[in-house]
Amino acid sequence: GRSALQTLFDTKICDCCLMCNINTRFATSKGYWKDPYIQYFARSVGERKAPEINRGYYARVKGVNHLLDAFIRNSECNCQVINLGAGLDTTFWRLKDENLLPKKFFEVDFPTVVARKIHNIKTKPPLSKHLIETHSTDSLILDTQSLDSDRYCIIGADLRDISALDEKLKKFHLNPDLPTVLLSECVLVYMTPSQSSNLLRWAAEIFHTAMFINYEQVNMSDRFGQVMIENLLRRQCSLAGAELCQSLDTQKERFLKTGWEHADALDMMTVYSMLPQDDVARMECLEFLDEKELLQQLLQHYNICWASKDKLNLGNSAVCK
Ligand code: SAM
Numbered sequence: 533g534r535s536a537l538q539t540l541f542d543t544k545i546c547d548c549c550l551m552c553n554i555n556t557r558f559a560t561s562k563g564y565w566k567d568p569y570i571q572y573f574a575r576s577v578g579e580r581k582a583p584e585i586n587r588g589y590y591a592r593v594k595g596v597n598h599l600l601d602a603f604i605r606n607s608e609c610n611c612q613v614i615n616l617g618a619g620l621d622t623t624f625w626r627l628k629d630e631n632l633l634p635k636k637f638f639e640v641d642f643p644t645v646v647a648r649k650i651h652n653i654k655t656k657p658p659l660s661k662h663l664i665e666t667h668s669t670d671s672l673i674l675d676t677q678s679l680d681s682d683r684y685c686i687i688g689a690d691l692r693d694i695s696a697l698d699e700k701l702k703k704f705h706l707n708p709d710l711p712t713v714l715l716s717e718c719v720l721v722y723m724t725p726s727q728s729s730n731l732l733r734w735a736a737e738i739f740h741t742a743m744f745i746n747y748e749q750v751n752m753s754d755r756f757g758q759v760m761i762e763n764l765l766r767r768q769c770s771l772a773g774a775e776l777c778q779s780l781d782t783q784k785e786r787f788l789k790t791g792w793e794h795a796d797a798l799d800m801m802t803v804y805s806m807l808p809q810d811d812v813a814r815m816e817c818l819e820f821l822d823e824k825e826l827l828q829q830l831l832q833h834y835n836i837c838w839a840s841k842d843k844l845n846l847g848n849s850a851v852c853k
Contacts, residue, residue, distance in 0.1 A: 552619055552620075552717075552718065553570060553573055553574040553619065553620045554574050554575075554576070554578040555578070555581055555585065555586075555589055556570050556574070556589060556593075557570045557571065557574040557576075557578060558578050558579075558580070558581045558586070559581065559585075559586040559589045559590065562586060562818055562819065563818055564586050564587075564589065564590045564815055564818060565590060565593055565594070565815075567622055567626070568625075568658075569622040569625040569626070569658065569659065570620075570622055572652055572656040572658060572659050573620035573622065573649070573652055574620065582823075583818075583819040583820065583821040583827075584821060584823060584826050584827040584830055585830075586818075586819065587804075587815070587816070587821070587827055587831075588800065588827070588830050588831060588834065590815055591800050591803050591804045591807065591831065592717070592747055592800065592834070592836075594803075594807050594811075595747075595798075595800070595803040595807070595836050596715070596717065596745060596747055596836060597623075597626075599743070599745050599836070599838055600613070600623070600713055600715065600745060601630075601632060603711070603713045603743050603846075604627070604632050604634055604713070605632070606711075606846045606847060607634075607711040607846055609632065609633060609634055609635070610634075610635060610710065610711065611634045611635060611710055611711040611712060611713065612634055612635055612636050612637070612638065612706065612707065612710050612711075612712045612713070613627075613634050613636075613637045613638065613712070613713045613714075613715065614638040614639075614640065614701070614706075614712060614713070614714045614715070615637075615638065615639045615640070615715045615716075616640050616691055616714060616715065616716040616719055616731070617640070617641055617691060617716055617717070617718075617719030617722075618639035618640065618641050618649075618686070618715075619641060619645060620645075620648075620649055620652075621639070621717075623637075623715075624637045624639070624662070624684050625659065625662055628662045628665075628666065633666065633683055634683075634713075635683070635707075635710060636682075636683055636684070636685060636705070636706075636707075637683060637684050637685070638685045638686075638687065638701065638704070638706065639684075639685070639686040639687070640686075640687050640688075640689050640691060640697065640701075641686075641688065641689075642688065642689075642690065643676075643677045643688030643689075644688075645688075646676075646677060646678070646686055646687065646688035647676045647677065647688065649686060650674070650676065650678075650679050650686065653679065653686075654674075662684075663679075663681045663683075663684050666681065666682055666683040666684065667681040667682045667683070668682055669682060673704075676688075678700070678704070680704045680705075685704045685705075687700050687701065687704065691719070691723065691727075691731055692723055692727045692730075692731075694730050694731065694734045697731075697734075698734065698738070708738045708739055708740075709740075711739075711741040711742065711844060711846060712739045712741070712742045712743075713742070713743050713744075713745065714735050714742065714743070714744045714745070715744075715745050716744075716745070716746050716747070716748075717746075717747040717748070718747065718748055718749075719748075720746055720748060720773055720776070721748045721749055721771050721772075721773045721774060721776075721777060722769070722770070722771065722772060722773065723772055723773050724772045724773060725773055725775060725776050725786075727772075727773075728773055728776065728786070729786065729789070729790050732744065732786060732787060732790040732791075732792070732839075733790040733791055736787075736790055736791030736792050736841060737791060739841065740841060740843035740844070741841060741842055741843045741844040741846060742840065742841050743838055743839065743840045744787065744792065744838065744839045744840075745836065745837075745838045746783070746836070746837045746838070746839075747834065747835070747836050747837075748777060748783075748834065748835070749771075749774070749777045749833055749834055749835075750777050750778075750779065750780060750783060750797075750799060750832075750833060750834060750835035751777075751778070751779060751799070751832055751833050752774055752777045752778060752833070753778055756829050756832075756833055757777075757833055760833060761774060780797040780798070780799065780835060780837070781797075783795075783797045783835055783837040784796065784797050784837060784839075787837070787839035788839075791841075792839035792840065792841060793839075793840060793841050793842065794839060794840045794841075794842075795837060795838070795839040795840075796837070796838055796839075797835050797836065797837035797838075798835060798836055799831065799832050799833075799834065799835045800830075800831040800832070800833075800834040800835060800836070801828055801831040801832050803831075803836060804831055
C-alpha cells in the first residue's frame, strides 16, 4: 500500500550521486556481493537499508557486470571502457583483481566528484597500488581535475559539453579504433533528452565497434513511477530526462535514433530472474523479505538497456544471450 511505498522512498531510495556508494557499502557489508574497495570511497556503512533495496542493487551489479565482462572477454581485453558519470565506482579495481583489465579504463564525472576520487586514490594505498602496478612509463599526469596512468584515467568534465569531453578524452589517448564499452548508471536521466542524445550520437559516431550499457529508471508513468519522481524532486535531483524512461521501447529507441545498430532492454525483474539462481538463493537467505510485491515493483521500475555497433564482428549484440 501507499504507506509501505512511502516508507521505502523516505528512507532508502538514494538516486543522487554519492549515496549510491553508501548503499553499495551497506549491501556489501551484509554479504550481497564482494567489493573490497568500496570502503575506501564511502565514509561509513551507513544506516540499514531495506532488503528490497539491497536485492535491487545486487541485480544491478550482477546484470551490468555480466554485460561488461562478456564484452571484455569477447575482445580478449583488447578494448577500452569509458564509465560516464562514474561517481565513486570501483569497477577498475575489480577488473584488475579478476585479470580482466581492458587496455585502458576511463572515468568521467564532474570536476568536484573527480577531485574527491583522486584524493581517495592518492591517499589509500590499496587503491593507488593497482595504478602503480599497471603503469610502466614515467608519464603519470596528476592534477585535481584529472589523473592519467597507462591503464586508468579519470577526467573531470561535463557530459553535456561534447566537444570538451571529446577533446579531453583524446588528450588522454582514447583510441577510436579499439572496441569500446561505454557505461552509464543512473546518469543519463539527469540530462535533457537532447543532451543525452548528443552524447549517444557522439559515441556512435566515433567508435565502429562498441557497446553502450545504460542502467536507469523505466516505466515511470504509472503511480509507483510518479512517486519515485516526486521523491527525487524532493531531494533536488531533477530528472530532466525522465520522459525517455517511459518504457523499454523508449529506452531502445533513443539508441536506434542516434546511430546504434542494435538495442535491447530488460527490466530488472527480468534480469533478476535470469541471474545464476544458486547465487540468488544464497543472496536471498541473507535477509528476510516480507514485502515481495515491493521488490517486484521496484525492479520493474529500473532497466538495463544495451546497444551495439559491431564492425569487427565480435558478436557483441548477443552477449546477453
Ligand atoms: N554511476 C555511478 C554509480 O552507479 O554508482 C554514480 C551514479 S550517480 C546517481 C550520478 C553520477 O553522474 C554522479 O556522480 C554525477 O556527478 C554524475 N553526473 C551527472 N550529470 C553529469 C554531467 N552532466 N557530467 C558529468 N557527470 C555527471
